[in-house]
Amino acid sequence: MQRLIQAPNLALATLWCDWLVQAGIAASVQRAYASSIAGEIPPDQALPEVWIEDDERLDEAQRLLDLLRRPRHVVWICPRCGERIEGPFEQCWRCGANMADR
Structure with a gap:
């Protein structure tokens, strides 16, 4: 399992994760609710993250995510x-x- 990206909020993390899952890449959102402890840990460590299960598909997942994020x-x-x-x-x-x- 490998971290693909840190998202600025839970809504985007969920959107990106769903996009990858629909493309056939097993992905999950980690730290979905860590923002509740943002005062106790550095804020950048409380942001949600998208992780993929198959490390070998990291490049493919990054390309798909880049497509989604491109204006x-x-x-x-x-x-x-x-x-x-x-x-x-x-x-x-x-x-x-x-x-x-x-």
Whole structure:
């Protein structure tokens, strides 16, 4: 078992762990509730961590995690009205067409 990453909060640690598990990499969140003792230990030691069970899959897990953490900038042109749509939007705000319709 090997630590993959320390997360800034439990929500991200859980998201990252679930992403890896769905990809077939056995992973778990450790120190999920250690923040309650942050005053008694250094704060950086109380953060949740994502661990993988198979050490041989560390590089693969790191690549998958990098994909998830990479910001995405999606740009598409509405096929119905020609509006340029940027960001995570899947529907045109001008005419209501869906990105999947293109």
